[in-house]
Every structure is written in C-alpha cells, then in structure tokens.
Amino acid sequence: MRKYLLIGVSAFCLGAGTMAYLNRPAVADTPRAQTFRMLELFGDVLTTVENQYVTPVDDKKLIQAAIDGMLTSLDPHSGYLNPDDYGDMRDQTRGEYGGLGIEVTSDEGAVKVVSPMDDTPAARAGIQSGDYITAIDNQSVIGLQLSDAVKKMRGSVGQPITLTIVRQGKDPFDVKLVRESINVKSAKGHMEGDYGYLRVSAFDEKTTEQATEAVKDLEAKNPKMKGLVLDLRNNPGGLLDQAVGISSMFLDGGEVVSQRGRDPKDIERYNARSHGDMLHGLPMVVLINSGTASAAEIVSGALQDRHRAAIVGLTSFGKGSVQTVIPLHNGEDGALKLTTARYYTPSGRSIQKTGIEPDLEVAETYEQAEAVANEAFQFSEASFSNALNAEEGKVRRAPHEPAEAPPTGFDAKKDFQLQRGLDVLKYGSVAATPKYPTPKPKLAAILPGANPAAVAPGTTAKPAKPADAKPAAPAPSHP
Template sequence: MTAARTLLASCLSLALVSVPVGAQEPGAVQAAPEQAAPAPLPLDELRTFAEVMERIRSAYVEPVDDVTLLNNAIRGMLEGLDPHSDYLDPEDFKGLQDSTSGQFGGLGIEIGLEEGLLRVIAPIDDTPAARAGIQPGDLIMMIDDQPVKGMSLVEAVEKMRGPAGSSVTLTIVREGDKPFEVELERAIVKVKSVRTETLDPGYAYLRISQFQTNTGDEVRRSLQRLTSENDLKGIVLDLRNNPGGVLQAAVEVTDSFIDEGLIVYTKGRLPNSEMRFSATSNAPAGDVPLVVLINGGSASASEIVAGALQDHGRAIIMGTDSFGKGSVQTVLPLNNDRALKLTTALYYTPDGRSIQAQGIVPDIRVERAKVTVDPEQASAYREADLARHLNNVSGEERPTVRTPVTERTERDSDYQLNQALNLLKGLNISRKQ
C-alpha cells in the first residue's frame, strides 16, 4: 500500500519505549557520523512561500486566517515525506494516546488512504467493525452517502466518529463483489489485547489483537497460567488482522518465547534512533511447539514478532504475506498539546531483513478459506455401524461419531486455524519418534 496514509496505533513505537527488554549488546548503539553544517535556507523558495501565502490571503474566494494557512503548510510538509509521518492536533494526539492504552471511541477499524479511497488495514477484535464483518482490504467508498474521494484521512475519521450509540453507514467494495452498505453503531471501544482458549487438550490458542502498553505482561501471565494448568503440546499464536502498536510490547511478547539472542534492531540518522533489543533468559513458553498465524492485516509490531520468531527458528509462520510496514515513528510532543509523528528509523529482524514494503513471507502459505462439512462424509458409515458385524477381538470398536451442527464452534470454520492445529499435532507425533 505505497500510497496509504495510516492512522491509529500501528504507527506508534519508539515514542512509547522506556527501557529495552534485556541489556543492549555492547557497542550496539553507534554514534552517528558528524553531521555536515546545515545548508543555508533557500531564500528563493522562502520568498515564493511568503508570496503564495499572501496571494491566498488576498485573492482566495473566502477569507482564510493565518493560523489555518500555517497549519496546512505544516501538514503539507509531513504528507510529502512518507505515508506515516503526520502532524497531530490536540484531538488527534489524544486519540493516538487513547488507542495505545486500550480504550477509545469509534468503530474499531484501522484504515489508510489509498489513491483517494479509504482502505481497511484491519478491524480490531470485538468492536463494531469486526462484528459487522468488515475485512482487511475492503475499500470504503462512502460515509453516510457522502463520497470519501477528495477527503483527507483526518476528515474521513472525523465523519466516522460520533457519540456512542449513534449509527453510521459505510458503503464497502470488496474485491470481486458489488458495493454494499454496512450500518454500524458507534461505541466506546475497549480493546482487550490478549485472549486465550483451549483448542484441544494440550493445545492452546493465544490471540493478540493489538500491541498495547500492557500486552507483554498479559501474554506472560497467560503463558504462565497455560503452562501451569496444562501439559502443553503446542500453541497457536494468532496475529492475523493485528495492526501493530507499541514496539516495546512486541519485544516483550517475543521475549516470552525465546530466551536469548537479538529480537529486533532499528537504524536511523540519529544516534538515539539506533536501538537493539535482546531477549532475557526467562521464556515462560519454554520450548513448546509454536505456530504463528499472519495475514495482510498483520502490520508493524506484529511483523516484528513474526520476523524474530521466524529468524530464530522458534516458530513456524503460517498464513499469507503480512502488510509490510517496517518503519519506526517517533511521537514528538510540541507546544499547545500538539505533536509531530515523524518517521525516524527502519527496523530489522535478527537476520538483518528489512520488512519495509515487503512484509513477512510465511513458511507455509495457507489462504483464508471456510471449512464446511462434506455431506457425503456426514452420511458415511463404517464397518462398526453395520448390523451383525464381526466384533473386534480386543472388545473395543469405533462406530461413526456425528457431531451435531449446533455443537460446532467458530474455529471449525477457520481453515487457517485448523491447519495450524493439525501442524502442531503432526510436530508432536514426529517428536515422539
């Protein structure tokens, strides 16, 4: 998504990092080379800027105040750099802080601006957008019958915001389908970033929907509980449709699965933008087999985790290619409760891979699909079902067991998750041999 301008927490990382997990490796942070003396300001361009501003003030069809013109100029400077640098007014700055703390208002959807249209990066679990069935890659064409073409990303977000309980209608275009409308009820979105469940005896499911400041602690507690309550044979770590979040949380999650080595490092122009994060010696997951699920909605911090576990050979990555956001944004507070979100570095996996605009390629590609019951299989019989069949000499027999449709769980229709579980079971069989 080269032309996308993303919003929300998937872009936030170094600004919220406090102390790296594990000691930094000696000599890891190298001093930047001496900067050459800054070039003098281009006077011709400054004169042109002043002239353009004066022409707008005097000749534009409607009066425009100087504050508006200067704010627009600042935004223009940042928008011309890359898709993720931005100028945050007080409301946008507060919204970014709220999103990383786990509670904010709206629809629960990560979006980007692509060639004048809104592209869904990922819906967040247990939010109005996720419950309405919005999917990564969906294009939003209209908001309440108003075309989004020509809107800025901030304007589009403002139109989707509103009081909790009020409704908004989005016109969606999904690849290969005709446009359709989805009505969503706005809500105060409280994101629970970590969820666990048991797939089968001995096999755990760990879902991370977003990387918040407390996600690392939640994952560690969940793993400690799972390992103490069960004889764990395998874990599925689900990072699908996880738009990212806080870099420190991604480091802490990875540290829960490996006990040594580099997790991620960043490189930029300034010394304080070059950082290395290493694992500690306490991984609550131990050496339990691990499969990580990713897709096109897995971005930023999700890719840090998947890339590190892949490079260390600690997990098998399954699914489809991730989003490919490998840049680091630092949030720099300004005066008047404003802030600058500026791209300051690129991050690299332990093996030195840059994920920027490439993403994580899964070890085993499994496309999204839906599992359905084969009607022929459902009506099939086995020898043990036949009248007057010969009994097994051991006295044990296995007639056909049919599971009522009402007893099937949501994961029964998740093909990727089923494949991950099957792979873990296969790994356990091979380990016993």
Template sequence: MLKQKNIFILFVGCCLGVLFSTAGSVLADKDAEQNEQAVSLPFEELRTFTEVFGRIKQDYVETVSDKDLLENAIRGMLVGLDPHSSYLDTEEYKELKVGTTGRFGGLGIQVTMEDGFVKVISPIDDTPAQRAGIEPGDLIIKLDDQPVKGMSLTNAVKIMRGEVGSKIVLTIVREGEEAPFDVTLVRDIIKVKSVRSRILEDGFGYIRISSFQSPTGEALKDAVDELKKENGGPLKGLVLDLRNNPGGVLDGAVSVSDAFLNSGKIVYTEGRIKDSQMEFNATPGDLLDGAPIVVLINAGSASASEIVAGALQDHKRAIIMGTKSFGKGSVQTIMPTGNGGAVKITTARYFTPAGRSIQATGIEPDIELERLKLESLEASSFKPIKEADLSGHLANGNGKKTKTPENTKENDNEEDPKGVDMRDYPLKEALNLLKGIVILK
C-alpha cells in the same frame, strides 16, 4: 508587489532566525561540509512559496487567514512524506490522546490512507467492525454519504468516532466484489482485551493476541500458565494467532518475542537521529521449554505483529503460517509543538534479527495458505429439494416424525469438543502441523 516583497522578506527573516538559532548545536556536532549544507536555504523554493502565499492572500475568492494558510502548508509538507506522518492541531492532538488512553465510542477499526481513501489495516476483536465483517484491505470511500476523497485521516477517524449507540454507514470497496456496498455499524465503547487463550486438544494450546499494549507481555505469561494448568502439565505445542493484529506498543512486541527466546536479537531500529537507533535482545527463559510454535499471520498483521513474527522466524523458533503480512516497518514519534498541537513524524525503520526491513515488504510466511471462505448451504439462496418437501409425500414407515429444515440441526458455527472452530481453516492446518512436528520428534 511591494506587499508581496515585504511578506517574502519577513518570511525569509523568520526562517533565517530559526535556522541560525539552532546552528550552534549543529556546528558543534558536524564537520564543515555538513555545516554548510545544514544552514543553506532553498531561496528559489522559498520565493515560489511566498509568491503563491501572496497570490492566495490577494486573489483568492474568499479571505483566508494567515494561520489557516500556514497550517495547511505544514500539513501538506508532512502528508507528502509518507502515509503515517501528519500534523495534529490542538483538538486533533487531544483526540489522539483520548483514543490511546481513554474510553470512547467508535467502530474498532485500524486504518491508514491509500490513494486518498481510508484503507482498513484490520478490525479489532469483539468490536462493531469485526462483528459486521469488515476485512483487512477494504477501502472506505464514503462515511454517511460523505466522500472520503480529499479528507485527512484524522478527520475521517473523527467522523467514525461518536456517541455510543449512534449509527454510521460505511461505503466499502472490496477486492473481488463487483460494486461498492454499504455496511451500517453502531458505535460502541471500544475495550480491547489483547490476550485470549484456550486448549485446542490435549496438549495443544491456542493464544490470540489482538493488539500489543504495555501489559501484553505479562498477560501472555499468565495465559501460558493457565493453559499448562488446564492441560495438567507442559504443552506439546502452541498456536500463536496474530491475524488482524494491527500492532501497538513496541515494548509489548519485545516482551512477547522474549517469552519464547533464550537469547539473541529481537528487533532493532535505524534512523537519522541518535534516539531512533535502538536494539532489543532476548533474556534467558522460554515459557514453552522449546515446544513447537506455529504463528498465524495475514494481511491485517502489522507493525508490532510483524516484529514478533520476524523475530521468531529468524531464530527458527516458530513456523510462520498464513498470508503475507501488511508491511508496516516504520516508527513514528509524536512531538508536541508550542501551540498545543503535535507533529507525528516517521523517525526510524524496524529490522528483524537477520537484518530484514519489514517496511513495504512484510513477513513472508514459511507455509502460505490460500484465502478460503467457508459458507453453509443455509447461508446461500439455493435450498436443495428433499422428499419431505414434496407435496403429499409418504409418512415415515417407523412412525417417526418427518424432520423439516426448521427442526434439523445443521450448524457449521459449532466448535469441536476441544475448542477448534470448524470454519477456521488456517487454525486447523496449524494444529495439524503441530501434531506432525510432535510425532516426528
């Protein structure tokens, strides 16, 4: 008991030292009532914490270092706040910086945690995850037969990264599927080209933004200029595709929104500290000179994507089409710690120009589209029997060779001459809507 009391006194003493060292700045800015609340300590809770700490040190089946116990306590304190706040030790912090600034072997998948499992926000274009058919909302329950339950998001991401060319098996639970299934992926260098564009039909352009980076705004302007040049003049309308775009840099989202707005608020943030209160406004100049825009979103459109969709929707500058977006309307700040690690903590919420919080609600499309899956007959197990399949069938009377399924061209993967993917139902609907708006004008 004496040892436990000593630990308690030392721990409370450290807490008091930290709090009193910062109390001067607190006292300078707050009134007397707030000061009293700021320096008050939860002694009962600290006593319980110290008691548990002592019990573990004394009775746990194996010896545990003070460093591990306190680090785990910090992790638990942050994880209990929300899915996006976490503690990063030195190695994890280094991994985070590599993931955002360097080249690494990975799967190309944006994830979060939900109920102890890794949940897919969206796959990134042209990556192993996207090519393997990973979908927004998929739950990853195993990584190479290793259960994800109880694993931190950082550790899960670390396992998914690895040497380029190496394989990993993800066990997936998907809504609508009766049982979990395995997907084998081969790690690759993840290179994200955030903006792609093409002409759909004469006068109608298409721009796909797969993620928001610092140069995305400039890349968008270049894409619009190229489309105008290819079209031989101004565009009649534009489809802006933000489906499965997991977000990214706030400045990129602001730049993209500003490109189509002449004035007004784009987004603002609110939090408890002064630095978390920001407001971004549009500057004069619309790249399309008022030509209609349809923005495509889905459940994989998150964060910065929702900022763009919300801004254009509130200003009635675009029609939002698709399915409800992901609903990540919070801002995370990474704060390095003295030991070489960092704390990632949620510091603010996003709000659209009309004052709507995106958090946990998402963006409701103006025109909602049902999720459809188009599948060719070739992809199914059933093959219809034709005359040519019958044994001893008569030869063609005109002397032509009988076509067999092998030499008959039935390719539903083709695009039409103007570049519309015939399987992409939302894109076709967006183009039809743009045409209708132009006709009405």
C-alpha cells in the same frame, strides 16, 4: 515530554530573524539560501490565498495542512497530528477510545480499511481488510483528509452511523453500525484441543500484560498443553516496547530487533527480557497474513529467525520502518509522527516492502488463493507509491499460486489456516506435515502478459481509483 515509538499512523513559525534574512539579497545560491527562498515562497502563497480565495480562510488550518502535506510526502507513515489527533493517538495506545474499532489508512484519496479490531462494531458488521469506505452517512469522503474522515466516524456512544463500502467484485453497499466505547483487549487465549491459542490483535500499552496473564491461565488450567498457536493475523502493529515484550515471553534472552537511523552508526538493539521462555520450549506456530504489519512483523521475524516458531499463513504487510511521535510544546501544538529508522530482524533482515514470508504458505479460502495469484489484488506496503525503498535488490514476492488452500468439502465455518497451524504442531515441523495439493487458480492474470481484468466467476476485482486521487496520507488511524 513523552515520545512514542510506533512501528503497523506544529506550529509553523517565521521569526523576526528569519524574515530579516529573507529581506536581504541572497549572496550565494547555497542549499540554505534555497530553503529560505522556498519559505518566502510559502509566505507569498499564504498571503495570496488569504487575499484572493473566494471565501475567507482559516490560516491555522491551512498551515497545519501544509505541514501534514510536507510530512506525508516523505512516506505513508509520517504526518502531523494536531492537538486533537495527538490526544486520540494517546488514547489508542492506551487501548481505550470511542468509535467503531477499525484501522484505516488513506489510499490515493480514498479511505481504505487496514483491519477491523476484534470484538468491535466493525468486526461484527463484517468489514474486511482492503475494503474502501467511500461515504459516511451518505456523504462522500473521497478526497477528504484521513483525520477528517476519522472524526466523522467517531461520535457519541450509541449513535448510529452508516458506512458505504466498496469491496472487490461487489457493488457498493451500506453497512449500518452503532458507535461503542472501544476498550480493546488486545490479547486473549483459549484451548484448541491439546494446544493453546493466543490471539494478539494489536500492540497497545496493555498487550504484554494481558498476553502474559492469558498464557499463565492456559498453563494453569491445562498442565499437559502440548504447544501454542500465536495468532497475529490482521494485527496492524503498535508500540515497539510491546513487540519486544511479546517476543520476550517465548525467548531465552538474545536479540529481538534492531533499529537503524540515518547514520550507519546509529544502531539500537532490543534484547528479550530476562524472565525467559514462559513455555519452556513447547513448540509454537505463528499465524500471519497480509494484514500482519509493523510490530506484529517484528514478533514474527524474531520468532522465525531465532527458530522458536514456525510461521504459517500468507506473506505479511511489509512495514519495516519505525515512527517516533514527537510532541510539540508538550503536545499543545500537536505532534510530529516522523519515520526515524528502519528495523531489522535478529538475522539482519529488513522486511520493508518485502514482508515476512511464511514457512508454510496457506490461504484461508480458495478466493484468497486466487487473490494472491493476481497482481490487481495485492495490498501491502509496496502498494504505496512513496513507501521507503526496500534493501537494494530486494523485491516482494510476485503474485503466485499459494502452496495450500482449503480443499473441496472443507467446512467453510472452520479456520483453515488455524487448522494447518495445529497440524504443524501435531506433526512436529513444517517438513513433517502432510501437504495438500497446490490449488490451481483459474485467473488468467497469473500468466505473463495476460489481462488482469480477466477473472474467474465469483472472484473479486479491485475498485477503480478516484479521478481526483492524491498521495497517500499517514498510516493507520483508528475510528
């Protein structure tokens, strides 16, 4: 029976003994007795729905939905995977599945994009992190369970699909895509002048192997390579062992991450594997942004805490929890995806809600700089109403003016964050790198007490929440 540790998305039985207990008069108002009374209440509700709902109901679906609701009430990343969803999850962690190549989550009843995956229909169509998908083939998905919305986005290879997108500051618009067989290559590299560039877009079962091959290829073809940029932007996370594997590529032993469960003594430490630093000390920069989550934050935090790399970009998503996927009856009844621990960087930091803060804060565009300055535009773990609490006293950095944004005249086709990462490598450190003037966003909302709806021309605005919003469903799914 295999368990997956995910860092970033049963059968319900009342046996004869339990029912016999319920039929006995309660002798004490103990927590256990209260639990059994609530289970009896659940049975009463199910029976009432069966007998009186306007149309016949499917008990199995009702109970699965109840289990999922119980789990998603705990935090945004716990949930129930029915057998089909469990199979899809295993395909995703293998890096092979069909669909559009998009990471989505549920945000109070709406389907929200976490990030598009590289070289997939969603990425090529220009779908962006933070977009809302409100309809699929002209049918609304507002209020639909996330798993059902994902199923609608999947289909036969070559089959067209139309997504209705709501984006900040724009009227809703349609995006037409064609479903493909998604075989994600989660790591690939190339040269940027004298420096290597390694893009890691997710953490599936093949990521460390692919990344190792990419770095070896860069070194073989470019023996005078002066350093490396590791790009983890819009990487939603994945498997814990792959995060440890990627970190191990650049560390000479030592701790990468620790996880701590409910019991304070329940601490598990993960150390870098023994093969040593592949780059033999060559300087490194890691690029992150608000779409950098979970396993990607573990890598960023490890390399930052161990003083192995400078971090450039924007504060990461802030998902500091670990999910264990627990198959039920060998997966025949699906699986539980349950938050079982928090993780901590080598220095003992929990980044739950707060995220990894960069050593050099750089916005990719001037519009992004304005978004960072505006409370209404924030999208992070802290945005979820039922997210696990951060460590006592810790809060995510408030909206503010980013340290840098592209200056006037900068070629919009170029990657400003990547350019600044290369500058840090060129000058040897963040401190030695010449700085650009701090941008001055025109947003009135950065002032205390100001109206957050007052935005500058060309700036985007967060779409309204649906009136029938419901609590967020579990973490990212992959249509």
